[in-house]
Structures are given as C-alpha cells and as structure tokens.
Amino acid sequence: MMMKQFFLRSWLLLASPVLFARQQDTSVKEIIIVFKTHFDIGYTDYAGAVVKQYSTSMMENAFNIIEENKNLAPEKQFVWTVPGWPMSQMINQSLPHMRPKVEDAIVDGRFVIHALPFNIQTESSDPEMLVRGMGISSAISRRYGLPLPYDAKMSDVPSQSWMLPTLLKHAGIKFIQIGCNGAFQSPKVPELFWWEGPDGSKLMTMYSEKGYGTSVLPPTNWPYKTWLAIVQSGDNSGPPTPEIVEKVLAEIHAKAPNASVKIGRMSDFYDAIIKENPKLPVVRGDMPDTWIYGFMSMPREVKDSRRISKDLFALESLNTLYNIWSPKGYKISDLLSDAYINNLLFDEHTFGMAMSHGKNGTWTYGDEFKIQRAKGVYSDIEKSWKEKADRVFSADKIVTPSLNQQLKALAREVNVKGKRIFVYNPLPWKRSGLVTIKGHSSSNPGTAVKDLETGEIIAISNEKNLLQFVANDVPASGYRNFILTNDEPSNAGKEFLINESTSTIENKYIKIRFDPTKGSISSILEKKTGREMVDKKSEYGFGQYVYERFSKKDADSYVKGIIKRGGGSQLTRPNLTDEPHLTEKGRDAKIIFSKNATSVTATMLFSASPNLPHDYSITVTLYKNTPNVELIWSINGKPAEPWPEAGWISLPFNVNDPAFKLARLGGIVDPSQDFVKGSNFDYFFLNSGMSVIDKHGNGVGLSTPDAPGISLDSPRLWTYSGYFIPRKPNVFVNLYNNLWGTNFTEWVEGSWSTRINLWFTDHFNNEKSIITPSEESRSPLLATLINDASGRLPVSASGVQLSQKGVMITAFGNNPDGDGIVFRVWEQAGTSGKIIVTLPDGIKALTAMPVDLRGQKIGKPIKIISGKFEFKLGAYAPASFILL
Missing domain, CATH: 3.20.110.10 (Glycoside hydrolase 38, N terminal domain)
Structure with a gap:
C-alpha cells in the first residue's frame, strides 16, 4: 500500500550482494x-x-x-x-x-x-x-x-x-x-x-x-x-x-x-x-489493525457491506427452509458465491489508485481543490475509488432483490389467504423486535395487526408509506404471520410521553432529556432503578456530534510515532498549512418531537456554521416495549473536503472505574489485557458491540451496526501509542475520516446515516450484555407484505434452534463442495458446552458429518434422531457439519 x-x-x-553482506551461515x-x-x-x-x-x-x-x-x-x-x-x-x-x-x-x-x-x-x-x-x-x-x-x-x-x-x-x-x-x-x-x-x-x-x-x-x-x-x-x-x-x-x-x-x-x-x-x-492476544481507520473513508460502503454480510446468511437460510418446506425449491449456490466474493473484495486491503504515485494530480485545498477537480485532474483516482465501492454494490444488487424474492416465495407457502405480513427472524433464538414494511400506503385499511397464531392485537404506526410495529416472540430462525385489522389494541401508544417544555421523551422503561443549546442528550434515566447513563461532568456532550479538522502538527506527530524507518509524507497530507487543530462540537439544535403507536422520537436539526461546514441531524427514538435507545446521526450533502477531517458521536458514560468489553472478530476482549503491544490501542473495529462496566458488572452496552470504528477514552485518530489503557468511560463512534494520504479515499462526500443502539446492563455477562442485543441490532427482523393464494405451511414455524444462546449460525445451505447441506455455528460469548441442534420439521437429513471450515471430514458422523443432534462446542470456536 x-x-x-x-x-x-x-x-x-x-x-543484490548487499543483502548477503554477512558472515557465512x-x-x-x-x-x-x-x-x-x-x-x-x-x-x-x-x-x-x-x-x-x-x-x-x-x-x-x-x-x-x-x-x-x-x-x-x-x-x-x-x-x-x-x-x-x-x-x-x-x-x-x-x-x-x-x-x-x-x-x-x-x-x-x-x-x-x-x-x-x-x-x-x-x-x-x-x-x-x-x-x-x-x-x-x-x-x-x-x-x-x-x-x-x-x-x-x-x-x-x-x-x-x-x-x-x-x-x-x-x-x-x-x-x-x-x-x-x-x-x-x-x-x-x-x-x-x-x-x-x-x-x-x-x-x-x-x-x-x-x-x-x-x-x-x-x-x-x-x-x-x-x-x-x-x-x-x-x-x-x-x-x-x-x-x-x-x-x-x-x-x-x-x-x-x-x-x-x-x-x-x-x-x-x-x-x-x-x-x-x-x-x-506462544503469543495469546488480539492485534488490532493500525490501518483499519482507512475503511471509514467509505462510510456508506462500510455500512452496506456489514448489512450485506448478515443478509447473505438470511438469504441462504431462507432458501434452505424453502427447499425443505416447498416442492418448488431451487438452488442459489452460484448467486451466493458471487455475492460473498464481491463483498469480501471490499475487505481486501487496497482501495484504489494512490495519489502519491503522481499520476492523479497533487494535494490541493480550498478553492484550488475545486478548480483542479473541475478540470478533471482527479477523475481517474475517483473512478478507482468507485471501482472499490462497486464491490459492495455488486454484492448488494445480487443479495437485496434475491432476499426480497425469497421472503415472498416462502410467505406464499403459508396457509392463509389474503393480505398479510410475513415476519422472519434470521437469528437462532426466539425474539421480539421492530418490524418495518416500506411502501405501504397509509390509505390502506388497518389500525393494528393481529398475530395469527396467538390472536394478539398489536398497535401499528402506518404513516407516510411506512408501516411499523413490534412483533413478539418470533420463533428461532423462523417466522410469524400477521394480518391488518381495525380491532383496538391494548395500550396503543399510552406508554409514550413528550414534554416539549422540558425537552423530554419517555417510554415505560426510559426517560431522555435533551439539551438543545449543547446539541446533545443531558440525561438517559432508567425509570425502574433510577440509574443514569450520561456522565454529566464530561467535557463532551452525550450523543453529540464532534467534528475534527487536523493540522500539519498532527500529521507530523503521527508520522513520527508510527513510521519506524524512512520518510512519511505520503501517509498524511503534503502541502498542509499551519492552521491549528480544530475540534467543533454540535450546538444550537432545533428539536422536533413526534410519537405514534410504535415509538416516540426527538430529532435535533443542525445548520452549518463557519467551523462545522455541513448540515446534519440526530434522531433519538424509544420503541414500544423496548428498553433500548436508538440514535441515528444523518448527514445530507456533505461536501468533498481534502483537508484531513473526521466526525464522531461522543458517548461519555456514567460508569466509575470503567472496564471495556469489546466484541471483536474472534472473541470478546479487554483492551487492558488482550491486545498485543505495538498493535492499535487507539482505534479499532467492533464486530458486533461492546459494554462499559464498573467493578460490580453494571453499566451500559452499545452496538454500532453501521459504523464499527471506535476510540475509547478520547478521540484517537492519527495517534499511535503502541500501548494505551483507557481510563475515562468515554466511547467515540467514528462516522467518517479521510486521514490516509494514499490508497484509501482522500475525501468523503454525500449523504448517509449511522445507527447506534444503547442499553443498560447489570450483572455483566458476555451473552446477555453484548452478544444477544448486538446481534439483534445487526440482524433486524425481516418482513414482507403478501397478498397471494395460500399454501400448506402453518402460520408460525421454527427453523433451526440451538440449546445455547451466544452461538451464531453462520451457514445453513447447499454444500459448496459436494452433496448435502453445510451447517456451521460459531460460539461468540466465550462459553463452552454441549449444543443440541433442533432442525426444522421436514428435513430429510439422517446424519451430521463433522467437517472443518473447508469441508474436510474430521470425525465420525453423528446420528440425527427425531430431528436433533448434539455435539460439544468450545468457547469462541466454530463447528461445521454436512447434513446428509
């Protein structure tokens, strides 16, 4: 690079003989x-x-x-x-x-x-x-x-x-x-x-x-x-x-x-x-990537790539269920393979041509940048970045329409006539969650939905071609069906309160107060216990947008720290002037409150200022029967800016003597113990979520499904410490940055949004405090509105069920290396134990053959009895089987 x-x-x-200029060996x-x-x-x-x-x-x-x-x-x-x-x-x-x-x-x-x-x-x-x-x-x-x-x-x-x-x-x-x-x-x-x-x-x-x-x-x-x-x-x-x-x-x-x-x-x-x-x-430890921040020069593509990764599994598992339950089954192996490889190509380490090669112009800023860009000087390098971004789009244009088609195909097999909503849960545990149907006209009849299995009447929001409701107890890897009704739901929207004079919103679990002058959240109160999530003494506002514009001094300091030999001008930005580092925090928000039968929301709108040159918004939502807080930062029409910059959401938590538990790729780690010195202690990616807890195991959890890059304690981009232990209970979610001086995208522009989910935790446990809520954040319930003739399936059914939570199913589809169905699980919460797998009704497999991650046999076949089989699974380990 x-x-x-x-x-x-x-x-x-x-x-050259220079390399051999040593004594004889x-x-x-x-x-x-x-x-x-x-x-x-x-x-x-x-x-x-x-x-x-x-x-x-x-x-x-x-x-x-x-x-x-x-x-x-x-x-x-x-x-x-x-x-x-x-x-x-x-x-x-x-x-x-x-x-x-x-x-x-x-x-x-x-x-x-x-x-x-x-x-x-x-x-x-x-x-x-x-x-x-x-x-x-x-x-x-x-x-x-x-x-x-x-x-x-x-x-x-x-x-x-x-x-x-x-x-x-x-x-x-x-x-x-x-x-x-x-x-x-x-x-x-x-x-x-x-x-x-x-x-x-x-x-x-x-x-x-x-x-x-x-x-x-x-x-x-x-x-x-x-x-x-x-x-x-x-x-x-x-x-x-x-x-x-x-x-x-x-x-x-x-x-x-x-x-x-x-x-x-x-x-x-x-x-x-x-x-x-x-x-x-023996080296036992995680080695965070010192180059990983470059990915957030493409924030939209990172967001889409992470969604596609989850949608690929949902598509595969839906297709497998369809093939088991319907005589009309079909294979999608080639389609899946193309989508997986395209999405993985986005994780490859090069993002496009390098400005430093001298073929794509030079670094310019301000008006001169606009002039050079207008002349087309940067057109080739921008096309090369698009070539990288198109890896994600190529995967998306395969997965999204195929997933929608597969949802509808399985929904048509349910034995219910007329209009209904089919809701699918891609996770291997029963769960409740928000259902969203786009493109549904509010002029269509229906003031509620009825669960066709339980008869429960559930309040809905049916506004602006968007229908939403909270579905309860959707089966593991399975589905439920709902019909629109005009029956009166119980307690429709009664748990939501808005007080514009005090700038507060609340549901039955949480009360949130806003500070429009500071453009932040001044309090998140757990009503049952009186616990406060927000550190009110912090120099940073909670949920506040923090904008950084870096300086030549920052660049020189970073190069001095991370470069061990040779020069370093290409790592940062040549031709920077001596303007000082700028940190600008959001303030002077206009707040718009709203509520419906499903949620209560406050949106803070911010206008551009001389030191913060773009409009943006922060929307905070509480949902019905849900003890979580959803925060969405959104920007509209961010201009291209070649000067090094970054945007963050600051989250100073009210946790004493904090310990950080990070669900990273491979396992849950504590940066004070599990990072290898010399790697990146200053900025790293989460895979699912994290918790900040006190010595009693109480604190908060968060998931950043769209923007995985974080710093702890303080914003720490363009910092290389080699070893740093965070002391302050602060988490900073990186929204974007353009700090790499070669290979990664040199300026970020456009419109996108980033979602963050927050919850209180007590008696910390990896599974319940991080993995389960984080995976539900990354894998929302999927739904489709259907109005077709009925099939033969029941109104509710389970897919694959696992006896232990904290274990993810990562593959359930046609074996790419031969016959049978590949079934793979991966333990995420650090708990070893015996796993009992309950397969969906109708599956014809009689044995589960243990294989490694490349399909090579590694053990004796396990009998599937009454649709179940069991095996031992190690903490943080995968296990793969071919079902035959």
Missing part, C-alpha cells in the same frame, strides 16, 4: 525459497487492469522462467506462489491457447496457491465471509485433484484480528507468514511463534517486521536448522527473471554452503521445521 516504492525491495534489490541446514509477488487489487492501476496484467504479461514471464530451468534438478526449478483469487482470474481470463499451460503449471506444482484469497484487513470482515474466501483456493485444488493448501500468507497490513489463528486452524491450515510493510511500527512478537486464538487454537506464525518477505538467510541468532526465505517483489511487479532466480540461488549457496536449498512453497518449511520439534514461544 503506502510508501512501498520507497521501503519495499524490488527483485533487483533482493538479488553454517548453522542452518535447510533453506526453503519461496518466490512471490505482492498482490494489490488496484493501487498501481485500475483493479481490472491489474488482473489483466496477471493473466497476460506476468504469467508469460513466469512461463519463461519455468521453460528456462525445466531441466534443472527438481529442487531448483522455479515455483511461483500466488493467492487463490488472482490465480482463479489467471485461469479464467487467460487466452485460450494459454489456459492449458496455466492448468499444467498448477498440476505440476510450478504455480502454487496458498489458502487465502488475497491480503485482507480481517478486522473489517465477518467470520463466514472469511470462510467463503478460503473456498476459492479450495475449489482450485479440488478441480485439479490436488491436496488443499495448508499454508497461508498475508502481506503489507501490519496486524490482523484475533480471528485469524482460530479461522485457519479450524480450516486445517498449519502455517501462516505475515509480512509487514517495513515502514510501519508493528506488533511486538517473535519472528516465529505459536499464535494462540481466543478458542485455544495454536497456529505456527512467522512474522516479518521488515518487509513483505524475509531475508534470504536467517538472522544470526536463529535457533533452528530450517529457514524460510520468502523472496517477494513489490506491488504487482510480477515474477522474477531467470537471471535473478539464478543469482539468488548462487548467493545463498555461497553464504550458506552447508545448507540444502530448495525452491518450494511455505508448507515445505512447516514440514521441515516441525520435525525439529521446535520450542516456540
């Missing part, structure tokens, strides 16, 4: 050489052009090397290691006369793939998204009759989430090499170690803090007899020439004459060193 042309070695430099007995090219999907050019280059000129150069040294001893013949996704593109996009050569090279082991699809910033992703990504390499291996790769590689990104050792180990992968961008500070880890995941999985990990690959000879204190020499070129520069391969071999033989040398793959190193029974150190 950034500054690579300055800090990362080219092939010529790798072959006689201790190492075997050196495995791996040749690899760093793959950026974009950055150096449009993504399509990069893929084309891999499929043509790069591939032809690789064939030249293979042809030139084909008569050498097998261990000296060239092997090129490529990630799964570019290899799939090389196969599919190669010219007709070249494709057989590509396939022969794969079968002969001259082109090898590792287990991962490309370089991912895992923190931005979801578990199942990462699992499906590994399926690309698996599919290639299976197609050509090869064993699945058990080595993996990540390059460039300094650190990865704690999910990685759990993910890879449960996929049968034994080794990963991580090559850090050599310019950046990196986690303080040994060069070779066991990385222990939150579930206890241990993955052999080699970490290079100096560059993408490794040195060709081991360091002088290397205690093992085997060394892995990863000779990796820079960004999309292709394979080496035959001369360079020959020179690398000659230099290694000269400096390590007692070592056997083999050109191979990373798993060859693992196979050799594991025979030594190495006593490796």
